[in-house]
Amino acid sequence: MIRVTHIITDTNLGGAGRMLLTLLSNRDRAKFETSVILPRGSVLESEVKALGCETRLAESIAEKSLSILGIFELARLLRSLCPDIVHTHASMSARIAVRLFLPKCKIVYTRHSVFDIAAYKKRFPYKTFSGLFNNFFSDRVIAVSPAAKDNVVDIGVSPDKVAVVFNGVNAAKRLSADERLAVRRRYGITEIDFVCAIIARLEKVKGHEYIIEAFRNLPSDIKLIIAGEGSEEDNLRATAHGLDNCIFAGFVKNIHEIENIMDLQLNASYGTEATSASLLEGMSLGIPAIASDFGGNPYVIEHGVNGVIVPKRDAVAIKLAIEELKENNQRYNNMSQNCERIFRERFTSQAMTAATEHEYILIRRMT
Numbered sequence: 436m437i438r439v440t441h442i443i444t445d446t447n448l449g450g451a452g453r454m455l456l457t458l459l460s461n462r463d464r465a466k467f468e469t470s471v472i473l474p475r476g477s478v479l480e481s482e483v484k485a486l487g488c489e490t491r492l493a494e495s496i497a498e499k500s501l502s503i504l505g506i507f508e509l510a511r512l513l514r515s516l517c518p519d520i521v522h523t524h525a526s527m528s529a530r531i532a533v534r535l536f537l538p539k540c541k542i543v544y545t546r547h548s549v550f551d552i553a554a555y556k557k558r559f560p561y562k563t564f565s566g567l568f569n570n571f572f573s574d575r576v577i578a579v580s581p582a583a584k585d586n587v588v589d590i591g592v593s594p595d596k597v598a599v600v601f602n603g604v605n606a607a608k609r610l611s612a613d614e615r616l617a618v619r620r621r622y623g624i625t626e627i628d629f630v631c632a633i634i635a636r637l638e639k640v641k642g643h644e645y646i647i648e649a650f651r652n653l654p655s656d657i658k659l660i661i662a663g664e665g666s667e668e669d670n671l672r673a674t675a676h677g678l679d680n681c682i683f684a685g686f687v688k689n690i691h692e693i694e695n696i697m698d699l700q701l702n703a704s705y706g707t708e709a710t711s712a713s714l715l716e717g718m719s720l721g722i723p724a725i726a727s728d729f730g731g732n733p734y735v736i737e738h739g740v741n742g743v744i745v746p747k748r749d750a751v752a753i754k755l756a757i758e759e760l761k762e763n764n765q766r767y768n769n770m771s772q773n774c775e776r777i778f779r780e781r782f783t784s785q786a787m788t789a790a791t792e793h794e795y796i797l798i799r800r801m802t
Contacts, residue, residue: 437799440518442472442509442529443479444496449636451524451547452479453712454579454602454787459486461788467795470516472509472529474498491516501527510536520795530572541798545577548707549730552589566591575798577791580709580731598794601734602710603787606719606778610695618692622660622682629657629761631725632697634690634713635704637665642703642727647675648750653757655680660697662687694720699760702726702736705747710735710782718778723770725756735782741773 441459445452455471456479462469470489473479474497484490491512495504505528513521513532521537523529523544533540555561569576569592576597578584584597610618616626624630635641643661650659661671662684675681687693690713694700700717701724702708708730715735717724724742726732727749736742743760745752760767 436468437466437520437795438468438470438516438518439520439522439795440470440472440513440516441522441524442496442526443477443524444474444499444526444528445479445524446474446477446497448478450602450709450712451545453604454545454547455479455524456482456486457604457784458788458791459483459488460605461784463788463792467792470518472496472512472516489516496526496528499528500525501531505529506532506535513537513540519799522795527572534572541574541801542572543575543577543794543798544573545579546583546587547579547709549580549582549586549709550707552586557589562589562591564591566593570596574801575794577794578709580734582731582734583709598790600787600790600794601782602712602715603782603784604712604715604719605784607691607694607716609720610692615695618696622684622696624658624682624696625656627656629699630660630697631657631699631701631757632660632662632693633701633703634662634687634693635702635711637661637663637667637671639667640704640706642705642747643667643671644674645703645748645750646701646753647671647678647681649753649757650675650678650681652754653680657757657761658682659701660684660693662690662693691716694722697722699757700724701753702732703747703753704732705729708732715778715782718774718782721771721775723760723767723774725753725760737777741770741777 471483472491475492493508495502495508509529509532520541521533530542533542577600578597579602581599584599588594659681664686694717700722704727710731714724724736726736727747728744729747733744738744743756
């Protein structure tokens with residue numbers, strides 16, 4: 436039995452939290468004894484406990500990758516749990532605590548996001564010292580996309596330490612025709628409307644403004660649902676003023692309802708996107724996507740196969756792609772079939788969990 440402790444600093448349910456819950460849900464309980472350390476007040480607490488994981492709460496790590504107090508607190512908690520492997524999700528404090536106070540324990544950390552790396556970080560001296568630090572404070576790095584691997588290698592992490600394990604999700608619940616119609620009516624959408632949706636935090640890097648701009652020149656029977664909340668909501672509502680085909684849905688608890696009524700999923704990210712869980716859930720239902728060429732998107736959406744890749748920050752390209760897929764039924768249907776096939780082959784929750792647990796076994800064999 437291998438003892439694994441996960442550590443996450445998020446208090447809200449974001450992409451890293453969703454992936455953690457997916458790993459915990461699908462874990463091999465016969466081979467792995469799993470515990471989790473969360474910041475006090477995390478919304479993940481009840482869900483993690485419901486999955487039967489021993490759970491400890493830390494007072495000083497909330498929303499902080501690095502905290503001096505957090506290092507010592509995590510060391511104390513980890514000593515009580517006695518893990519063989521600590522798997523961190525954006526917690527530098529945890530990696531330092533393990534290396535300094537639990538020298539026999541192995542360290543895995545997951546790179547969940549992709550960023551534009553400044554040029555100075557890719558060369559001496561930053562890259563050298565960053566590489567020395569990150570290579571010392573990790574035994575294995577899991578990158579959720581080849582783009583995420585490129586990110587960490589660019590700042591000095593040894594390529595040999597990095598394994599690419601794509602995010603995986605459970606297939607979205609499929610609604611009946613009557614249920615889909617009821618959801619459409621709830622949002623004021625008719626049976627014949629063509630529905631596009633963006634499911635993402637309302638933050639600048641997600642590119643909502645370019646999607647809204649694209650809809651200024653699209654007919655009213657092509658609807659846009661914006662599902663999510665965030666700091667940019669007021670600005671985006673102002674940008675969409677006067678558009679009668681733009682629907683702000685806010686936070687949607689049962690997001691599969693939106694996924695079931697959309698004909699196209701949109702992703703216009705120009706920052707942080709690695710492997711979007713929403714894109715994967717849409718694929719499981721056979722929904723093609725129009726996605727920007729940023730980060731991990733091109734590794735999920737293959738241009739012309741299960742969707743269309745467009746340049747980031749390009750409203751015109753988004754508009755043209757929507758129009759083309761709405762009118763070309765044969766191309767759309769081919770993409771829809773490919774979505775379901777590719778999802779089953781590459782992006783299931785079971786595939787992600789098995790690949791992650793394989794990495795655990797490999798690093799346990801390291802001397």
